[in-house]
Amino acid sequence: MLRESGPSCDELLSRCEALASNLWWSWTPEVTGIFRDLDPVRWRELNHNPIKLLQEFSPRRLDRRASEMVLYSRINHAYRRLKEYISSKQVWSSTHAGVLGAKPVAYFSAEFGIHESLPIYSGGLGVLSGDHIKSASNLGVPLVATGLFYSQGYFRQQLDNAGYQSEQYIDTQVDGLPIEPALDPDGRTITVTIETRGGDLLAKVWRMQVGRVQLFLLDCNVEGNHPDDRRLTSRLYGGDVRTRIRQELVLGIGGVKAFQALGITPGVYHLNEGHSAFGPLEVIASRMEEDGLSSFDDALRDVAMQTVFTTHTPVPAGHDRFDCSLVEEHLGPVRDRLGLTYEQFMSLGKVDPHNHQESFCMTITGLKLSRTANAVSQLHGHVSRRMWAQLWPWRVEEEIPIGHITNGVHTPSWLAGQMKQLYDRHFENGWLNRVGESSVWQGIYRVDPQELWEIHNVLKNLMIHFVRHRYFDQCQRWDDTSEPETETGVLDPARLTIGFGRRFATYKRANLIFSDLDRIDRIVNHPACPVQFIFAGKAHPKDEPGKDFIRTIAALRHDSRFAGKVIFIEDYDVNVCRHMVQGVDVWLNNPRRPLEASGTSGQKVVLNGGLNLSILDGWWAEAYNGTNGFAIGKGTSHQQDEITDRSRCGIAVPGDRTTGGTRVFPTRRWVPRSLGGAHDEFHRDAGMAFQQ
Structure with missing residues (x-):
């Protein structure tokens, strides 16, 4: 041979x-x-x-x-x-961002969702950060990133027989990750020191290579730290408020110190959400010490010109707030270096500096320490300007200095290989580097609808095989004799398949469509157009209402009307998301408007030939044009949540176009066919959707 x-x-x-x-x-x-x-x-x-x-x-x-x-x-x-x-030097940044070559962008984020094998993310914020640095790599943008190394990551989710979520934390072995100690210019391992009133915090710096981008992660599990502090960075979004402020101190102050130790002088500091808002304070203090600036205001003016702040949520709980005494305990040494009084320093995190009852808000700090701020969709921009208008009482709302940049996705990370091959055959050369240009997507009209349908069904079957396998493993653990004996006892590839995958925060209303089970029974078991649902997502360990949502949906497997047709698969992560967005027919999103700042999972579905069914919130409020998917409602909301929630998720039973007070506006009636059949209307809808 x-x-x-x-x-x-x-x-x-x-x-x-x-x-x-x-x-x-x-x-x-x-x-x-x-x-x-x-x-x-x-x-x-x-x-x-x-x-x-x-x-x-x-x-x-x-x-x-x-x-x-x-x-x-x-x-x-x-x-x-x-x-x-x-x-390679032939990259986008060579002609568009050359000035950053000597002084790169420093990108701060509390989490990075790069791949399922690296569990340092929890949800959308982390996945966005991961997509952001991967996109920067492909564009050749000079960017360095920093975050925290969570040795136990976010929790692994398991459901019991009743559908209740439990959390397991597993130690991550460093020798099983593409990670190595970061070295200073002299080749020495870097450990940074962060001063507090109660003593020093130490953090080791790890280095990870993400394409052309270097990601530096800070780890407090080092000798010299108190035993409690050695566990400080073990879990993402774990612990009490004291743990949270210390993590954010390490991220912001420690991140800046790490760049200094690495010999990196950033030209731009990009704060992805308020978690890292302490960082510019360290930059200002260093500038005052190194350049001999005696005025905090002068140093702030210079540093703010280099600082970009992105706010991600209109949900109050998403904006970290700390008692001022806790801030003084941890930021007191920085305040001393800045030459500010207690009241002056605390005013950096308050709307009203004279209100001694107001807590210190990280989002306010981020806004006050930057000169460029953005929300993550057009609607979120409007909401954010209204939300923080009190910071600029002399301005009308339209002049509040918070713009918007609508979130996108990193196409190569989410596009199925089969779909990429299809696009490669029919689109212009180099299309993947120009996905933001509408002309690129005109190639969809050259695609044979039969071919698109066949590829979609291949991806759908792959997803169903994956979901069956995961679900069968869950059933075996429960040892429930009422469950199907084989994996093929759940899900039918010929049914219209609707997917829902995201954090189970209550405002996302994951259980909304099940508020009328008789109606959902008519939809799921319709004799001509049967439907099935796949759900996945985690609730925060302390979010009992979110856990109740999961239990409500998971428990439907005990109802004979929905067994094998409404599936909840546990431990949602990048891998589960990838399978779902590549294989579902329709992606469901029904948050309470306007609380979905962006919500880009539907973009991933559209890339892979699926359709989006969503409240007109976040990115979908901009993308929906009446012909490229489905809208729930008319883009309005009610001041009373219960009235808003009474507007049912609009999946209409054939012949019944109203949906509990909310109209669904489909472009064309889509009826699932057998695996062997093509459906031109589906392809035309999908083709229009690709242009968004």
Whole structure:
């Protein structure tokens, strides 16, 4: 038998390790395909983690497997592509952001959702941050990012037989991640020190490579810290208010100190939400010390010109507030360096500096320390200007200095490989680098509807297979004899499949459509147009109402009308989301308007040929044009929540176009057909949706 010639065993392993150590692989299907082919079973069991996978291969075993699967040329090609990608100068930023080359953007975020094997994210904010730095990498934007290294990450979710959520925290092994200690210009491991009134906090700095972008994560589990502080960064959004302010102190102050130790001088500081709003205070203090500025106001003016602040939520609970005494305990040393009195310093986090009862708000601090601020959709911009208008009482609402930049998604991370191949055949060359140009999407009209339908059904079947497998594992753990004996006992590929996946915060109203079970019974079990639902999502460990929402939906499996047709799969993460957005027919989103600041999951569905059914909130309020999906309501809301909630989620039973007071405005009636049939109306709707 002929053997494919390749590099030596050691060189082969070295190249595979180089590919695994840069998270560029996470959005490059050719590379993930290599790791999957090395051992498909272990690849799945290890949560698609190439570092852990390669640890199970000796050089000789890897060489033998590469020979069996004819992988040498694929590995060599991927390795060359990675090197070319990192060194290429032909990138968007070369002509549009060259000034940042010497002084890059410093991007601060409390979480980063890059891949399921790196559990340092909880939801939309983290996924946005991950997409943001991956997009910066592809564009070649000089950007460095910082966050916290959560050794236990966010919790793993399990449901009991009654549908109640429990949380498990699992220690993450550093040697199983593409991470290494960050080194200063002299090659020494970096540990930063953050002063507080109660003593110093220490944080080690880790480095991670995300394409062309370096991500630096701070970790308080180091010698020299109090035992409680060594656990400070172990969990994302865990602990009490004291834990929260100390985490944000490490993120903001520690992040700036980390860049200083690395020899990085940012030209822009981008604060992604208020968690990192302490950071500019350290920059101001350093500027005063290094440049001899005696006036805080002068230093603030200079630093604010370099600072961008993004606010993400109109929900009050999403804006961190701390008692002023707690702020003084932790920021007192910085206040001393700034030369501010107690009252002057606390005014940085207050609407009314003279109100001694007002707590210190991180969002207010972020707004006051920046000269550029943005919301994350057009509607959210209006809401944010109204929400924070008291900070600028001399301005009319339209002149409040908070703009908006509507969130998007990193297309390569969410687009199914089969859909990318379709677009590659019918779209212009280089389309993936120009997805924001409407002309690119005119290529959808060259796609044969039959071909699009076939690909959609392939993706739908892959999703259903994945959901069945996950759900069957849940049933086996429950040992419930009422559950189906085989995986094929749930979900039908021929049914219209509606997906819902997001955080189970109460304002997102995940259980809204089940407020009238008889009506949903008529929809789910309609003789001509049956429907099925797939739900996934986590509630915060302290959010009991959110957990009740999960229990309400998960418990429907005990109702014979919905068993096998309304499925809740546990432990929602990037992997579950990827399968759902690539395979559902329709994506449901029914938040209480206008509390969904952006909500970009529907964009991922549209990219993959699905349709969006949503309240006119967030990005959908801008994208919906009457022909590209479905809108719930007319874009209005009521002052009383119970009246707003009474407007049912609009999934109309055929012949019944009203939906409990809210109209659904579909572009065309869509009826699910058998797997072998095409449906031109679905394709036309999908084609129009792709242009948004």
